[in-house]
Amino acid sequence: MSEESTLFILYGSATGNAEHIAKDLAARPNTYFDKVLCFELDQFKRKCQPTWEKETTTKHAVLIVTSTTGNGDAPENASRFVRYIKRSQTVDEKPFRHVAYAVLGLGDTNYDQFCQCAKVIDKKLLELGGTRIRPLTCADEATGLEEAVEPWTERILDEIAAACRGSNCSTEEVKEESKEAIQEKEVDQTLTVENGARELKFSDGVATVRALIGLENRSQPIWIPDTKYLPSLTASRSCELLVPRKESTDFSCSDSLTTTSSGLHYTMKHPFESTPLKARYLTNTSTKAAEEATGLLEFTEEAEMFSDESLLKASKVFESHFSLSPEDDSCTREQRDRNGKRVIELSLALPDDYTLEYAPGDSLGLLVENTPETVLFVIDMLQKNHGIHSNQQVSIDEGRAVTVEEVARSHFDLCSPVKSKRILFGLSQFATNDEERVALQFLSSKTTEGDRIFKSFVDEQRLNVVDLLREFPSTQGISMQGLFGMLPALPPRYYSVCSSPLKNSTSVTIAFSVVDYITPSLKIYGRERGLRRIGGVATRFLETVCSPLLCSSGKFTSNEIFLKIFPKPTAEFRMPKALSTPLILIGPGTGIAPFMGFLAHRRALTQLSEDHATPAAQTVVEGMWRGGYDVREKDLSIHSTHDLLESIPGENRVGSVDLFFGCRHADHDWLYRKEMEYLLDEKILSALHTAFSRDRPNKVYVQDKFFEGETSERLLSLITEQNASIYVCGDGNAMARDVKDAIVKLLSQKMGVEDASNYLEAMKKQNRFVLDIWS
Numbered sequence: 001m002s003e004e005s006t007l008f009i010l011y012g013s014a015t016g017n018a019e020h021i022a023k024d025l026a027a028r029p030n031t032y033f034d035k036v037l038c039f040e041l042d043q044f045k046r047k048c049q050p051t052w053e054k055e056t057t058t059k060h061a062v063l064i065v066t067s068t069t070g071n072g073d074a075p076e077n078a079s080r081f082v083r084y085i086k087r088s089q090t091v092d093e094k095p096f097r098h099v100a101y102a103v104l105g106l107g108d109t110n111y112d113q114f115c116q117c118a119k120v121i122d123k124k125l126l127e128l129g130g131t132r133i134r135p136l137t138c139a140d141e142a143t144g145l146e147e148a149v150e151p152w153t154e155r156i157l158d159e160i161a162a163a164c165r166g167s168n169c170s171t172e173e174v175k176e177e178s179k180e181a182i183q184e185k186e187v188d189q190t191l192t193v194e195n196g197a198r199e200l201k202f203s204d205g206v207a208t209v210r211a212l213i214g215l216e217n218r219s220q221p222i223w224i225p226d227t228k229y230l231p232s233l234t235a236s237r238s239c240e241l242l243v244p245r246k247e248s249t250d251f252s253c254s255d256s257l258t259t260t261s262s263g264l265h266y267t268m269k270h271p272f273e274s275t276p277l278k279a280r281y282l283t284n285t286s287t288k289a290a291e292e293a294t295g296l297l298e299f300t301e302e303a304e305m306f307s308d309e310s311l312l313k314a315s316k317v318f319e320s321h322f323s324l325s326p327e328d329d330s331c332t333r334e335q336r337d338r339n340g341k342r343v344i345e346l347s348l349a350l351p352d353d354y355t356l357e358y359a360p361g362d363s364l365g366l367l368v369e370n371t372p373e374t375v376l377f378v379i380d381m382l383q384k385n386h387g388i389h390s391n392q393q394v395s396i397d398e399g400r401a402v403t404v405e406e407v408a409r410s411h412f413d414l415c416s417p418v419k420s421k422r423i424l425f426g427l428s429q430f431a432t433n434d435e436e437r438v439a440l441q442f443l444s445s446k447t448t449e450g451d452r453i454f455k456s457f458v459d460e461q462r463l464n465v466v467d468l469l470r471e472f473p474s475t476q477g478i479s480m481q482g483l484f485g486m487l488p489a490l491p492p493r494y495y496s497v498c499s500s501p502l503k504n505s506t507s508v509t510i511a512f513s514v515v516d517y518i519t520p521s522l523k524i525y526g527r528e529r530g531l532r533r534i535g536g537v538a539t540r541f542l543e544t545v546c547s548p549l550l551c552s553s554g555k556f557t558s559n560e561i562f563l564k565i566f567p568k569p570t571a572e573f574r575m576p577k578a579l580s581t582p583l584i585l586i587g588p589g590t591g592i593a594p595f596m597g598f599l600a601h602r603r604a605l606t607q608l609s610e611d612h613a614t615p616a617a618q619t620v621v622e623g624m625w626r627g628g629y630d631v632r633e634k635d636l637s638i639h640s641t642h643d644l645l646e647s648i649p650g651e652n653r654v655g656s657v658d659l660f661f662g663c664r665h666a667d668h669d670w671l672y673r674k675e676m677e678y679l680l681d682e683k684i685l686s687a688l689h690t691a692f693s694r695d696r697p698n699k700v701y702v703q704d705k706f707f708e709g710e711t712s713e714r715l716l717s718l719i720t721e722q723n724a725s726i727y728v729c730g731d732g733n734a735m736a737r738d739v740k741d742a743i744v745k746l747l748s749q750k751m752g753v754e755d756a757s758n759y760l761e762a763m764k765k766q767n768r769f770v771l772d773i774w775s
């Protein structure tokens with residue numbers, strides 16, 4: 001073995017895929033080369049040539065991974081190299097005459113010039129005297145890069161080693177040597193780890209992984225997973241730093257609304273900036289925390305929002321008032337149960353010109369931001385390690401310029417628990433500490449142990465990417481492209497609408513549970529690493545910013561804060577067109593939300609039916625949908641006037657409504673109790689069936705109520721004789737399955753079990769059995 005043998009891995013990459021693959025390859029264990037250098041193709045002259053000029057007798061090893069961009073062009077960081085190899089004087093020099101090489105091209109067959117850059121390099125290097133050790137390999141993004149990349153990276157190190165060593169050494173022999181060398185490396189690592197002082201340097205993440213593996217002896221190294229068990233890396237989106245002087249207008253696209261035949265529409269890309277008008281707890285929850293939080297919120301004119309610092313402080317107030325920790329003796333289990341169950345009803349302003357339409361059953365989309373804590377961490381990290389400032393401009397996927405702060409705040413998901421092992425593997429590529437790199441690779445490996453430890457440490461403890469950066473601090477030097485390129489976009493949140501546009505045309509109301517819980521215990525060396533308090537990014541934020549409304553302090557007026565919203569219509573979860581259709585509504589917990597919208601709508605329609613002959617009703621029927629007089633029939637994209645007319649029946653033709661509602665404790669989480677009782681009085685609701693699961697020793701759920709007293713007989717008649725429609729909404733597939741089984745059981749009182757199942761299936765097809773379930 002040559003003492004100075006060096007493997008050069010060069011890459012040309014526009015959005016990071018080739019770079020990741022090259023760096024991943026460089027990090028693999030190899031048995032032959034003493035040194036592996038990995039850099040951009042454009043650095044070739046500076047980094048390869050001086051070495052090659054000194055050593056003219058040895059064969060130099062070069063592996064090239066390059067993508068193609070533009071229209072068959074070389075990536076920016078490979079363009080100088082491509083120009084150099086194309087020059088006629090370079091051909092005369094034959095600079096690759098002592099070089100063994102192989103090229104891996106990344107491309108996409110949707111482009112005409114598939115892998116053009118790799119093809120040029122592969123061909124030119126041969127003309128320039130190089131020894132091609134393997135024909136060009138092209139990976140196609142259209143079918144999945146890994147198909148070609150994985151076999152190539154699996155074998156190429158052995159092949160290039162064999163080529164440099166000479167033809168007398170077979171690949172098999174190299175592989176054998178490989179194993180020995182890996183063992184040697186592991187012994188080396190053992191020796192370094194044996195040093196007691198080193199043990200103290202384990203980061204929290206490494207210590208946890210080691211403890212969960214069961215490595216009691218500090219000299220035992222973490223087992224290095226075979227590369228075949230590791231995920232492959234592909235950047236999902238690019239994020240390029242722009243030259244500072246570029247103005248955002250250079251890139252900006254029009255922010256105008258989308259126009260359709262039925263008028264203007266707000267969408268995820270073009271949301272409406274709404275102001276919260278009213279908020280209240282639907283649960284029996286104290287407003288003391290909201291009062292205290294209100295005192296802490298400070299509005300900043302510049303951001304048109306409360307300051308990050310004040311939001312952070314205010315959000316902590318909720319944590320201290322609503323204890324969830326089982327270790328907190330001041331709270332009983334039942335109190336914690338209630339603290340963790342807070343449901344808020346929030347009304348938001350709609351545009352004055354009626355351009356945001358919705359119907360009961362629809363959802364409202366809300367654009368959220370990452371928590372101030374995670375945003376500030378990432379901004380600080382990029383500044384410290386790369387000198388990147390929060391107001392510098394970047395372009396995502398070559399789109400319009402946005403600031404680094406905006407990107408960290410609202411473009412990529414920093415807060416969701418990490419589900420993808422790709423992210424752990426991505427971080428491992430940036431770890432400068434060996435133990436951290438191996439621990440992260442171990443966590444990301446698709447092995448039984450890797451899966452087990454990932455589940456208990458990352459998944460159950462709900463670690464997000466910022467948590468991981470803290471657990472494995474040597475990864476904090478990660479590049480901005482490296483970090484953002486592997487993160488998913490921040491998804492909008494959707495909430496069922498619980499109001500009717502017929503009742504109130506200027507606002508829309510949603511109801512949601514505040515996500516707030518504690519992770520399971522995880523004891524490591526006697527230290528509690530679990531019991532982490534996790535708050536929903538959107539719902540905890542909404543609870544905090546709406547504090548002044550929750551406690552009706554009056555301090556907070558409209559126009560002060562904006563929430564970006566857009567409608568998400570549903571095709572299926574619609575009320576039947578005819579008012580005469582009886583309804584059976586089953587909505588435990590916040591599953592009740594859309595049904596409050598249905599009931600408000602039904603009430604408005606019933607009133608219209610009573611006043612049908614009056615001029616006011618005529619106005620409604622002729623076009624007033626949201627209550628405004630300036631909306632014409634053509635503007636009504638969701639429901640036409642014709643639908644509305646159909647909904648208004650003649651006398652005595654309003655169908656019955658049976659509502660099934662369930663919760664844990666009647667005194668705490670019976671949402672909309674007063675409203676339900678009022679609707680019963682008004683005969684909009686024909687029957688109310690409630691199930692409180694934790695008020696009695698025996699748990700009772702909504703489906704149990706089907707079989708109480710005369711209910712089963714009533715339901716059977718409604719379903720099989722009066723053509724009733726059944727709607728189920730709520731949290732959890734188990735609930736939906738149990739309700740479905742109970743309906744089949746109910747129907748089988750009248751027909752065989754098989755016929756009952758078929759009957760329900762037929763109802764589903766006719767849109768008479770409709771589900772809206774989330775988990």
Ligand SMILES: Cc1cc2nc3c(=O)[nH]c(=O)nc-3n(C[C@H](O)[C@H](O)[C@H](O)COP(=O)(O)O)c2cc1C
Binds near residue numbers: 014067072073075109
């Ligand atoms: C703007 C753009 C232009 C591209 N042009 C080509 C092309 O001409 N030929 C090709 O084979 N692939 C083309 N691709 C596909 C890329 O080569 C492929 O996505 C590759 O995985 C990117 O690797 P990188 O992240 O290392 O740049 C193009 C991709 C983009 C985004």
